[in-house]
Amino acid sequence: MPNYELIQQDGLETSLLEVSMGPHHPSTHGVFRMDVKLDGETVVDLKPVFGYLHRNHEKLAEAMSYLASMPFTDRLDYFNSMTNNWAYALAAEQLIEIEIPERAEYLRVIMSELTRLVNHVSLVGFFVNDLGALGTPLLYAFREREKILDLFEQASGARMMCNYFRFGGLRCDVPEGWLDRTREVVDRFPKFLDEYEKLLCENEIILSRTQGVGNLSKELAINAGITGPMLRASGVNYDIRKVDNYGIYDRFKFRVPYSKGKVGDCYDRFMVRMLEMRESIEILKQALDGIEAGPIMGNAGKVFKPAKAEAYGRVEAPKGELGFYLVADGTTQPYRYRVRPPSFINLTVLQDMCIGQQVADAVIILGSIDIVLGEVDR
Amino acid sequence: MSEAIPHESVLQRFPEVEWDEEFGTLIVPATKATEVAIWLRDDDSFRLDYCSNVTGIDYLDREFKEKVKNEEGKTETIIHKDPARMEVVYHLYSMEKRTGPLVMKQRTTREKPEAQSLTPVWRSCELQEREIYDLFGINFTGHPDQRRILMWDEFVGHPMRKDYVEPFDYEWEPTPHDEILEKHQKGKVIF
Amino acid sequence: MSLLGGGIFKGMAVTLRNFVGSYFDKERLTTKEYAWRTDDKLPERAGDYPKEEAEQLSDTTTVTHYSRNFPMLLHDEGEPMDTVRCVACQICERECPPQCIYIEKSKDKMERGGNKAQFYPATFDIDVSVCMSCQICVEVCPFDAIVMNSQFELSTPDRFGGLLLRRDDLLKSNDYYHKIHPEEAAARDKRIADEKAAKEAKKKAAEEAKKKAAEAKAKAEAEAKAKEEAESAEKPAEAPAPTHTDAKKEDNGE
Numbered sequence: 001m002p003n004y005e006l007i008q009q010d011g012l013e014t015s016l017l018e019v020s021m022g023p024h025h026p027s028t029h030g031v032f033r034m035d036v037k038l039d040g041e042t043v044v045d046l047k048p049v050f051g052y053l054h055r056n057h058e059k060l061a062e063a064m065s066y067l068a069s070m071p072f073t074d075r076l077d078y079f080n081s082m083t084n085n086w087a088y089a090l091a092a093e094q095l096i097e098i099e100i101p102e103r104a105e106y107l108r109v110i111m112s113e114l115t116r117l118v119n120h121v122s123l124v125g126f127f128v129n130d131l132g133a134l135g136t137p138l139l140y141a142f143r144e145r146e147k148i149l150d151l152f153e154q155a156s157g158a159r160m161m162c163n164y165f166r167f168g169g170l171r172c173d174v175p176e177g178w179l180d181r182t183r184e185v186v187d188r189f190p191k192f193l194d195e196y197e198k199l200l201c202e203n204e205i206i207l208s209r210t211q212g213v214g215n216l217s218k219e220l221a222i223n224a225g226i227t228g229p230m231l232r233a234s235g236v237n238y239d240i241r242k243v244d245n246y247g248i249y250d251r252f253k254f255r256v257p258y259s260k261g262k263v264g265d266c267y268d269r270f271m272v273r274m275l276e277m278r279e280s281i282e283i284l285k286q287a288l289d290g291i292e293a294g295p296i297m298g299n300a301g302k303v304f305k306p307a308k309a310e311a312y313g314r315v316e317a318p319k320g321e322l323g324f325y326l327v328a329d330g331t332t333q334p335y336r337y338r339v340r341p342p343s344f345i346n347l348t349v350l351q352d353m354c355i356g357q358q359v360a361d362a363v364i365i366l367g368s369i370d371i372v373l374g375e376v377d378r
Numbered sequence: 379m380s381e382a383i384p385h386e387s388v389l390q391r392f393p394e395v396e397w398d399e400e401f402g403t404l405i406v407p408a409t410k411a412t413e414v415a416i417w418l419r420d421d422d423s424f425r426l427d428y429c430s431n432v433t434g435i436d437y438l439d440r441e442f443k444e445k446v447k448n449e450e451g452k453t454e455t456i457i458h459k460d461p462a463r464m465e466v467v468y469h470l471y472s473m474e475k476r477t478g479p480l481v482m483k484q485r486t487t488r489e490k491p492e493a494q495s496l497t498p499v500w501r502s503c504e505l506q507e508r509e510i511y512d513l514f515g516i517n518f519t520g521h522p523d524q525r526r527i528l529m530w531d532e533f534v535g536h537p538m539r540k541d542y543v544e545p546f547d548y549e550w551e552p553t554p555h556d557e558i559l560e561k562h563q564k565g566k567v568i569f
Numbered sequence: 570m571s572l573l574g575g576g577i578f579k580g581m582a583v584t585l586r587n588f589v590g591s592y593f594d595k596e597r598l599t600t601k602e603y604a605w606r607t608d609d610k611l612p613e614r615a616g617d618y619p620k621e622e623a624e625q626l627s628d629t630t631t632v633t634h635y636s637r638n639f640p641m642l643l644h645d646e647g648e649p650m651d652t653v654r655c656v657a658c659q660i661c662e663r664e665c666p667p668q669c670i671y672i673e674k675s676k677d678k679m680e681r682g683g684n685k686a687q688f689y690p691a692t693f694d695i696d697v698s699v700c701m702s703c704q705i706c707v708e709v710c711p712f713d714a715i716v717m718n719s720q721f722e723l724s725t726p727d728r729f730g731g732l733l734l735r736r737d738d739l740l741k742s743n744d745y746y747h748k749i750h751p752e753e754a755a756a757r758d759k760r761i762a763d764e765k766a767a768k769e770a771k772k773k774a775a776e777e778a779k780k781k782a783a784e785a786k787a788k789a790e791a792e793a794k795a796k797e798e799a800e801s802a803e804k805p806a807e808a809p810a811p812t813h814t815d816a817k818k819e820d821n822g823e
Contacts, residue, residue: 051528056513056537068666071703136584139599157637157717163703171708175635175752188596199583202576222427222473225502236473243476308442310401312431312469312479323431325467330442340431340469348505377528 016044019359023052027130027363030373034350034366036359043362046354048347053377061337066092066167066304069337074161076339077375079119082111082152083317085165090246091313091324095306098168103294105248107170109287110182111162112315113280114152117189118145119318120229120273120280121196123370127270128200130367131209137199144192147185154178168298179288186284193277201274207267214353214365216264224348228320230369232257233272234264240316252286254279266368305332319343319370339378343371383472383480387423388414403467403481411484411494412520418470418480419499426480429500431469432507434514436488436540438462464491464516468503486516495521513538634750637717639697640706641746642690642739649740651679654714656687661706661715669699670706693736697723713761719749 022033031052037045057076061069073088074081086108093100125141149159155174156162164171200206216226221234231238239256241249257275259268306328314323320342327336346369354362385404388395392414396405406414418426442458464486471478484493495518497503507518508527515536518524526533535542590597645652657674673692680686706715718741725731747754 051526051530054528058513059538064666065664067708068664068705071666071701071705140587143597143599154635157635157704158702161702171704195583195586199580203580204574204576207576220501223501224504225429225500227430238473238476308400310403310481312481314430321430323469325431325433325469327435329440336433336435338431338433340433344505345502348501 014039021362022049028366029126029371032366032371032373032376034362036354036362038359041358041360043354043357043359046351046362048350050347050373050376053373055378057378058337058339062334065332066306066334069334070165071161071163073339074163075374076341076378077317077319077322077343077372078160079122079372080115080318081160081162082115082164083315083322085162086112086247087313087315087317087322088324089165089167089313090315091311091326092167092304092306094311094313095309095326095328096167096304098298100169100298101295103173103291104169104296104298106287106291107174107296108165108247109249109252110284110291111152111155111164113284113287114148114182116280116318117277118148119370120277121145123318124196124200124270124273127266127364127367128206130363131206133206137196140192140196140199144189151178151182151185154181166297167304170296173296179291182284183288186281186288189281190278193274193281197274201271206270209361209364210265210267210270210368212263212265213357213361214266214368216349216353218264220349220352221264224352225345226320226349227342227346228316228318228370229272229276230269230320230346233259233268235259235261240314240321244314246313246315251290252283254283266364269368303332305330314340317342319372319375320346339375341375341378343369344376344378347371347376383424383426383477385480388418391417398483401481403483405483405485408484408486408493411496412499414482415468415496415499418482424480425472425474426470426478428471428473428478429468429496429502430471430479431467432496432503432510433467434510434516434538435465435467436514436538437464438488438540462488464488464514466493466507466510466516468496491516492519493517494519495524497521512536515539634752636719637702637704638719638721639700639702639717639723639734640695640715640739641718641741642693642736643714643716643743643746644740645681645743649737649742650689652681653689653740654681654712655690655693656712656714657690657693658688658711660709660711664705664709666703666705667699667701669696669701670694671696690736693739695734695739696732697734698728698732713757716746716750716753716757 017038019036019038020033021036022028023031025033028034031050033049033052035047035049036043057072061072070085070088073084076084121141122138122145125138128137129135152162152164153159155178156164156171216230216234218235221231222236226234227238227240235258237256237258240246241254242256257272257279259272261268308328308330310325310327312323312325314321316322321340322342323340325336325338325340326334329335350366350369353365357365385397388404389397392406392410394407394410395414397403398405404414418424437460439462440460442460444456444458445453446456448454466484466486468482468484469478470480470482486493491514493516495503495507497507497518498520504522505527507521508524510516511518511521511524512526512529513536525531529537535545587597591599643654644650645654657672659672659674662670662672671692671694672690675689675691677688678686679689702717704717707717723732743754743758
């Protein structure tokens with residue numbers, strides 16, 4: 001950046017303008033700050049600044065038993081507590097051999113795909129909110145989200161802080177009639193998606209604001225460890241559900257949407273999420289057909305006390321790869337507990353995507369990354 | 379699960395690299411890290427183009443007691459010593475081959491923790507190594523922008539270290555059970 | 570894109586359909602009303618809080634039977650403190666992730682429901698300004714003494730004292746639990762009854778085994794005596810003690 005040449009106009013003296021966007025800027029999705037250097041309206045340099053919500057979740061978890069940090073994982077990415085739970089349970093289950101019952105596996109898939117619907121539908125709402133479409137699409141999204149959150153509340157007792165997964169299964173079985181209600185919601189969802197697509201996907205304003213904005217090349221995306229819909233929007237066919245086949249994902253037929261245009265702009269990221277919801281519905285339908293009655297908890301002992309070992313469990317969370325790295329030392333507390341948050345690492349390329357764009361586009365680019373500050377700051 | 383990656387060729391190519399049987403990780407000396415990392419990324423048999431997770435671990439001097447039955451059938455207590463050290467752990471995957479993970483560790487001392495930054499090799503290390511510098515105090519040579527990331531710039535100490543002691547100067551939210559509340563009631567506020 | 574602005578008009582049509590549809594179809598409403606008060610009347614002043622317990626009960630049951638808010642202590646039928654299930658073992662205090670429970674064990678022991686005398690909580694406080702409703706305490710409790718309440722009308726003008734629920738505020742009867750979480754409470758009661766029955770059966774079996782062992786021992790002794798009398802230097806037949814210890818072990822494991 002030191003060699004940057006300012007745009008010169010006859011007889012006018014110009015200089016760079018430093019703007020601190022945030023931490024209480026409404027478009028930053030939480031307490032997040034961007035130190036932007038501007039030449040007129042063009043972004044010349046951008047540094048993300050965060051840590052305002054830092055509470056050292058990892059240190060807290062190292063001071064308590066394995067189970068006790070499960071409710072804290074809900075609060076990392078508070079939109080997707082179910083997938084957070086799953087990633088942590090997956091890592092812990094590698095430390096101790098536990099057989100997970102069939103019904104629990106099915107319910108885990110159902111819960112995490114519902115979570116994906118919740119996240120993507122509201123992310124798209126927030127994204128167009130950043131574009132200036134205040135309210136309407138977001139409210140439609142929240143209306144549908146609330147139906148799924150009601151299902152979560154019926155199953156786990158809480159809308160967002162579900163705390164539903166346990167090492168070796170689930171905390172409790174779903175109540176009677178829950179599966180029918182879920183099927184109803186899932187069956188009605190495509191109709192809403194049709195409408196949502198009609199509302200947004202052909203809108204000329206959205207097209208002109210998002211196409212060609214915030215390009216991310218395939219090579220940089222892989223090298224910078226970008227994961228999730230953002231990676232697939234850059235043209236990489238990599239989905240951990242397909243690669244790792246964790247849980248019982250190998251039993252379901254679904255496609256992984258990814259962009260073939262190799263541009264990786266904001267529109268691609270938006271469309272990949274829209275398409276992913278359709279696939280989630282496919283998985284949900286298959287899972288709801290396949291689920292049978294049975295136990296929901298494996299034979300995990302009362303006290304979770306693994307031997308000396310290391311484990312890294314990762315799942316395809318709606319925002320990307322969510323990983324938990326645990327180092328056990330033979331006590332009831334983890335010696336090292338590490339969260340690999342997807343939105344934190346996806347922020348690495350914010351600077352690269354924003355340089356050369358307009359300042360209003362920086363807001364959209366940040367929106368298309370899909371960050372949740374509870375997870376970024378931990 | 380994607381398949382595990384054979385590690386033998388790394389050991390052949392770089393004799394300094396060790397293999398930790400217990401945890402199944404490569405131990406790379408901090409001076410060689412960049413070289414090994416570039417080779418792992420570019421070599422056709424590995425193509426580890428995706429560095430997923432980077433984190434630090436702080437080990438204090440510890441002893442593990444293990445009860446083992448010896449040949450005569452008597453139980454003996456063997457004491458394993460775990461030396462104090464710091465480690466930087468990298469979880470490497472290949473997006474091209476869909477394999478992984480291969481776990482690589484850089485080992486360094488607690489007194490003068492220093493490691494080579496792998497940010498030039500994998501951009502994904504950038505923020506994560508900054509976080510390790512912030513929370514563990516490991517110095518990364520060659521990092522383009524090494525600053526505190528989660529804590530504020532004026533903060534003293536590295537909170538994720540095992541021997542970190544919390545300073546008693548925070549604004550506590552008084553709760554009915556803390557001695558703080560008692561002091562509150564007496565009119566001594568410790569803010 | 571055939572017509573410039575066509576996409577926008579399509580979107581407008583969707584908005585219009587949603588607007589008109591919201592008068593006919595409840596699914597299209599963007600907000601949802603929870604029938605959280607039977608008379609559909611919102612509180613008018615801050616003075617409307619706190620309400621009578623009966624009114625609160627009708628609030629808590631209308632959300633869903635599975636919602637949870639803060640923990641409560643269960644007691645069986647009778648005077649709350651005479652039948653409290655908690656034995657002040659302090660497992661929940663230790664396991665609570667945000668450390669919001671504070672227990673002090675009683676000095677004396679108390680007998681409840683025909684079981685042997687146990688301690689009871691002299692102090693049992695939950696700081697609900699810290700509690701995060703995670704339900705870990707419910708899961709770790711070996712005595713089914715703590716369960717989740719769904720009462721959410723807890724606003725108070727007293728920031729410190731009012732948000733600290735004392736033991737007597739927390740004590741709720743099993744009937745109340747049945748009212749707010751009917752399915753969960755029934756399942757829990759069934760499990761307790763099953764466990765109790767299994768324990769009784771085991772105890773009975775153990776007693777029988779003991780009896781049998783005693784009989785066998787007596788028999789063996791008698792035989793040995795007879796043998797001895799029949800001037801034999803052989804060892805007396807081994808008493809079937811293993812059965813006895815086995816049974817006892819199982820009993821302890823319960």
